[in-house]
Amino acid sequence: MTSPAAPRRYTAVAILLHWLIALGILALIAMGLVMAHADIPPMQRFQLYQWHKSVGLTVLMLALLRLVWRLFHRPPPLPATMPAAERRAASAAHLVLYGLMLGLPLVGWALVSASPFNIPTVLYGVVPWPHLPGFAELSNKAAVEGALKLVHAYGAWILGALVVLHVAAALRHHLVLRDDTLWRMLPGLRRPQAAPLPQPSGSAR
Ligand code: HEM
Numbered sequence: 082m083t084s085p086a087a088p089r090r091y092t093a094v095a096i097l098l099h100w101l102i103a104l105g106i107l108a109l110i111a112m113g114l115v116m117a118h119a120d121i122p123p124m125q126r127f128q129l130y131q132w133h134k135s136v137g138l139t140v141l142m143l144a145l146l147r148l149v150w151r152l153f154h155r156p157p158p159l160p161a162t163m164p165a166a167e168r169r170a171a172s173a174a175h176l177v178l179y180g181l182m183l184g185l186p187l188v189g190w191a192l193v194s195a196s197p198f199n200i201p202t203v204l205y206g207v208v209p210w211p212h213l214p215g216f217a218e219l220s221n222k223a224a225v226e227g228a229l230k231l232v233h234a235y236g237a238w239i240l241g242a243l244v245v246l247h248v249a250a251a252l253r254h255h256l257v258l259r260d261d262t263l264w265r266m267l268p269g270l271r272r273p274q275a276a277p278l279p280q281p282s283g284s285a286r
Pocket of ligand 1: 106109110111112113114117130133134135136137138140141181182185186187188189190192193202230233234237238240
Protein backbone atom coordinates (compact mmCIF):
# COMPACT_ATOMS: atom_id res chain seq x y z
CA MET A 82 0.00 0.00 0.00
CA THR A 83 1.42 3.42 -0.93
CA SER A 84 1.19 6.24 1.63
CA PRO A 85 -0.50 9.47 0.43
CA ALA A 86 1.85 12.17 -0.90
CA ALA A 87 3.09 14.62 1.76
CA PRO A 88 1.15 17.93 1.67
CA ARG A 89 3.00 20.91 0.19
CA ARG A 90 1.14 23.52 2.24
CA TYR A 91 -0.52 23.82 5.64
CA THR A 92 -4.31 23.37 5.62
CA ALA A 93 -6.50 26.50 5.47
CA VAL A 94 -7.56 25.93 9.10
CA ALA A 95 -3.93 25.68 10.30
CA ILE A 96 -3.05 28.87 8.38
CA LEU A 97 -6.05 30.77 9.81
CA LEU A 98 -5.24 29.65 13.38
CA HIS A 99 -1.54 30.50 12.94
CA TRP A 100 -2.20 34.12 11.89
CA LEU A 101 -5.03 34.72 14.38
CA ILE A 102 -2.82 33.51 17.24
CA ALA A 103 0.16 35.55 15.95
CA LEU A 104 -2.00 38.70 15.85
CA GLY A 105 -3.40 37.93 19.32
CA ILE A 106 0.07 37.44 20.84
CA LEU A 107 1.41 40.71 19.41
CA ALA A 108 -1.68 42.60 20.68
CA LEU A 109 -1.37 40.94 24.11
CA ILE A 110 2.30 41.87 24.54
CA ALA A 111 1.55 45.49 23.55
CA MET A 112 -1.52 45.68 25.84
CA GLY A 113 0.34 43.93 28.69
CA LEU A 114 3.26 46.36 28.58
CA VAL A 115 1.00 49.44 28.47
CA MET A 116 -1.41 48.33 31.22
CA ALA A 117 1.38 47.13 33.56
CA HIS A 118 3.90 49.95 33.04
CA ALA A 119 2.41 53.06 31.35
CA ASP A 120 1.08 56.05 33.25
CA ILE A 121 -2.56 55.94 32.10
CA PRO A 122 -5.86 56.90 33.80
CA PRO A 123 -7.24 54.14 36.12
CA MET A 124 -10.42 53.60 34.06
CA GLN A 125 -8.38 53.12 30.87
CA ARG A 126 -6.07 50.72 32.70
CA PHE A 127 -9.06 48.72 33.97
CA GLN A 128 -10.51 48.48 30.44
CA LEU A 129 -7.14 47.38 29.02
CA TYR A 130 -6.98 44.63 31.67
CA GLN A 131 -10.42 43.43 30.58
CA TRP A 132 -9.38 43.41 26.90
CA HIS A 133 -6.11 41.68 27.77
CA LYS A 134 -7.93 38.92 29.67
CA SER A 135 -10.52 38.45 26.86
CA VAL A 136 -7.94 38.28 24.05
CA GLY A 137 -5.63 36.12 26.20
CA LEU A 138 -8.34 33.54 26.89
CA THR A 139 -9.30 33.60 23.19
CA VAL A 140 -5.65 32.83 22.32
CA LEU A 141 -5.76 29.95 24.83
CA MET A 142 -8.83 28.45 23.08
CA LEU A 143 -7.34 28.98 19.59
CA ALA A 144 -4.04 27.39 20.71
CA LEU A 145 -5.90 24.35 22.07
CA LEU A 146 -7.78 24.06 18.78
CA ARG A 147 -4.51 24.38 16.88
CA LEU A 148 -2.86 21.65 18.95
CA VAL A 149 -5.79 19.27 18.33
CA TRP A 150 -5.76 20.12 14.59
CA ARG A 151 -1.98 19.56 14.46
CA LEU A 152 -2.37 16.10 16.03
CA PHE A 153 -4.73 15.00 13.23
CA HIS A 154 -3.21 16.84 10.22
CA ARG A 155 0.31 16.17 9.07
CA PRO A 156 2.23 19.42 8.41
CA PRO A 157 4.22 19.75 5.17
CA PRO A 158 7.79 18.44 5.57
CA LEU A 159 10.71 20.81 6.13
CA PRO A 160 12.86 21.56 3.06
CA ALA A 161 15.01 18.52 2.19
CA THR A 162 18.08 20.79 2.07
CA MET A 163 17.74 21.81 5.72
CA PRO A 164 20.69 20.61 7.88
CA ALA A 165 19.87 18.21 10.77
CA ALA A 166 20.95 20.71 13.46
CA GLU A 167 18.58 23.34 12.03
CA ARG A 168 15.74 20.79 11.92
CA ARG A 169 16.30 20.00 15.60
CA ALA A 170 16.45 23.71 16.51
CA ALA A 171 13.21 24.41 14.56
CA SER A 172 11.40 21.49 16.23
CA ALA A 173 12.59 22.60 19.70
CA ALA A 174 11.53 26.22 19.06
CA HIS A 175 8.09 25.09 17.83
CA LEU A 176 7.65 22.88 20.90
CA VAL A 177 8.50 25.77 23.27
CA LEU A 178 6.18 28.08 21.26
CA TYR A 179 3.31 25.61 21.73
CA GLY A 180 4.15 25.34 25.45
CA LEU A 181 4.08 29.13 25.88
CA MET A 182 0.95 29.63 23.71
CA LEU A 183 -0.86 27.35 26.16
CA GLY A 184 1.09 27.92 29.38
CA LEU A 185 1.22 31.73 29.40
CA PRO A 186 -2.56 32.30 29.18
CA LEU A 187 -3.08 29.55 31.78
CA VAL A 188 -0.70 31.37 34.17
CA GLY A 189 -2.54 34.65 33.39
CA TRP A 190 -5.86 32.98 34.20
CA ALA A 191 -4.36 31.52 37.41
CA LEU A 192 -2.99 34.90 38.59
CA VAL A 193 -6.38 36.55 38.04
CA SER A 194 -8.03 33.67 39.94
CA ALA A 195 -5.59 34.04 42.85
CA SER A 196 -6.00 37.83 43.15
CA PRO A 197 -7.24 38.92 46.60
CA PHE A 198 -9.31 41.61 44.77
CA ASN A 199 -11.38 38.83 43.15
CA ILE A 200 -12.15 40.89 40.03
CA PRO A 201 -14.55 38.97 37.75
CA THR A 202 -13.60 38.23 34.14
CA VAL A 203 -16.29 38.86 31.52
CA LEU A 204 -15.14 37.95 27.99
CA TYR A 205 -15.53 41.03 25.76
CA GLY A 206 -17.97 42.41 28.37
CA VAL A 207 -20.49 39.68 27.44
CA VAL A 208 -19.61 36.15 28.59
CA PRO A 209 -18.90 35.62 32.33
CA TRP A 210 -15.73 33.53 32.69
CA PRO A 211 -15.05 31.50 35.89
CA HIS A 212 -11.89 31.65 37.99
CA LEU A 213 -9.70 28.53 37.92
CA PRO A 214 -10.88 26.13 40.65
CA GLY A 215 -8.84 25.85 43.85
CA PHE A 216 -7.51 29.44 43.97
CA ALA A 217 -10.43 31.02 45.86
CA GLU A 218 -9.70 28.90 48.96
CA LEU A 219 -5.96 29.73 49.19
CA SER A 220 -4.88 31.33 52.48
CA ASN A 221 -1.85 33.10 50.88
CA LYS A 222 -3.49 34.54 47.75
CA ALA A 223 -1.36 37.70 47.58
CA ALA A 224 1.90 35.70 47.66
CA VAL A 225 0.64 33.23 45.02
CA GLU A 226 -0.57 36.10 42.82
CA GLY A 227 2.81 37.85 43.15
CA ALA A 228 4.73 34.71 42.14
CA LEU A 229 2.41 34.05 39.17
CA LYS A 230 2.78 37.68 38.00
CA LEU A 231 6.55 37.17 37.84
CA VAL A 232 6.20 33.89 35.91
CA HIS A 233 3.70 35.56 33.53
CA ALA A 234 5.97 38.56 32.89
CA TYR A 235 9.14 36.45 32.32
CA GLY A 236 7.15 34.01 30.17
CA ALA A 237 5.92 36.91 28.03
CA TRP A 238 9.51 38.12 27.49
CA ILE A 239 10.62 34.62 26.46
CA LEU A 240 7.63 34.32 24.12
CA GLY A 241 8.40 37.76 22.63
CA ALA A 242 12.05 36.75 22.02
CA LEU A 243 10.98 33.45 20.43
CA VAL A 244 8.51 35.25 18.15
CA VAL A 245 11.32 37.56 16.94
CA LEU A 246 13.54 34.50 16.30
CA HIS A 247 10.68 32.71 14.52
CA VAL A 248 10.01 35.71 12.23
CA ALA A 249 13.75 36.10 11.51
CA ALA A 250 14.01 32.40 10.58
CA ALA A 251 10.94 32.63 8.29
CA LEU A 252 12.37 35.71 6.55
CA ARG A 253 15.76 34.01 6.12
CA HIS A 254 14.05 31.06 4.42
CA HIS A 255 12.08 33.39 2.16
CA LEU A 256 14.66 36.03 1.27
CA VAL A 257 18.03 34.29 1.59
CA LEU A 258 17.44 30.56 1.06
CA ARG A 259 14.42 31.22 -1.22
CA ASP A 260 12.59 28.03 -0.28
CA ASP A 261 8.87 27.27 0.35
CA THR A 262 8.89 27.57 4.16
CA LEU A 263 7.05 30.92 4.46
CA TRP A 264 4.93 30.46 1.34
CA ARG A 265 3.26 27.31 2.70
CA MET A 266 1.97 29.28 5.74
CA LEU A 267 0.66 32.25 3.69
CA PRO A 268 -3.09 32.33 2.92
CA GLY A 269 -4.25 31.49 -0.62
CA LEU A 270 -1.18 32.64 -2.50
CA ARG A 271 0.09 30.97 -5.63
CA ARG A 272 3.68 29.78 -5.49
CA PRO A 273 5.69 32.52 -7.27
CA GLN A 274 7.75 31.27 -10.19
CA ALA A 275 11.41 30.95 -9.25
CA ALA A 276 13.50 33.66 -10.95
CA PRO A 277 15.69 32.24 -13.76
CA LEU A 278 19.28 31.72 -12.68
CA PRO A 279 21.78 34.14 -14.28
CA GLN A 280 23.58 32.49 -17.21
CA PRO A 281 27.36 32.69 -17.58
CA SER A 282 28.32 35.32 -20.17
CA GLY A 283 28.85 33.89 -23.63
CA SER A 284 26.32 31.11 -23.01
CA ALA A 285 24.08 30.39 -26.04
CA ARG A 286 20.94 29.95 -23.79
C1 HEM B 1 -0.45 34.44 25.03
C2 HEM B 1 -1.14 35.05 25.99
C3 HEM B 1 -0.65 36.22 26.81
C4 HEM B 1 0.42 37.06 26.61
C5 HEM B 1 1.45 37.05 25.48
C6 HEM B 1 0.42 38.01 27.72
C7 HEM B 1 1.35 39.03 27.87
C8 HEM B 1 1.42 39.87 28.98
C9 HEM B 1 2.41 40.89 29.19
C10 HEM B 1 3.57 41.25 28.24
C11 HEM B 1 2.17 41.47 30.40
C12 HEM B 1 3.00 42.58 31.08
C13 HEM B 1 4.01 41.90 31.98
C14 HEM B 1 4.90 42.87 32.69
O1 HEM B 1 5.85 43.37 32.07
O2 HEM B 1 4.66 43.14 33.88
C15 HEM B 1 0.99 40.84 30.94
C16 HEM B 1 0.40 41.15 32.17
C17 HEM B 1 -0.78 40.61 32.62
N1 HEM B 1 -1.52 39.62 32.04
FE1 HEM B 1 -1.09 38.67 30.32
N2 HEM B 1 -0.63 37.72 28.54
C18 HEM B 1 -1.32 36.64 28.03
C19 HEM B 1 -2.45 36.06 28.55
C20 HEM B 1 -3.15 36.47 29.68
C21 HEM B 1 -4.40 35.91 30.18
C22 HEM B 1 -5.18 34.79 29.52
C23 HEM B 1 -4.72 36.59 31.31
C24 HEM B 1 -5.91 36.43 32.23
C25 HEM B 1 -7.01 35.78 31.97
C26 HEM B 1 -3.67 37.57 31.53
C27 HEM B 1 -3.64 38.45 32.59
C28 HEM B 1 -2.64 39.38 32.82
C29 HEM B 1 -2.61 40.27 33.96
C30 HEM B 1 -3.67 40.36 35.07
C31 HEM B 1 -1.43 41.02 33.85
C32 HEM B 1 -0.92 42.13 34.79
C33 HEM B 1 0.03 41.52 35.74
C34 HEM B 1 0.60 42.60 36.65
O3 HEM B 1 -0.15 43.44 37.08
O4 HEM B 1 1.82 42.55 36.88
N3 HEM B 1 -2.74 37.47 30.52
N4 HEM B 1 0.56 39.87 30.07
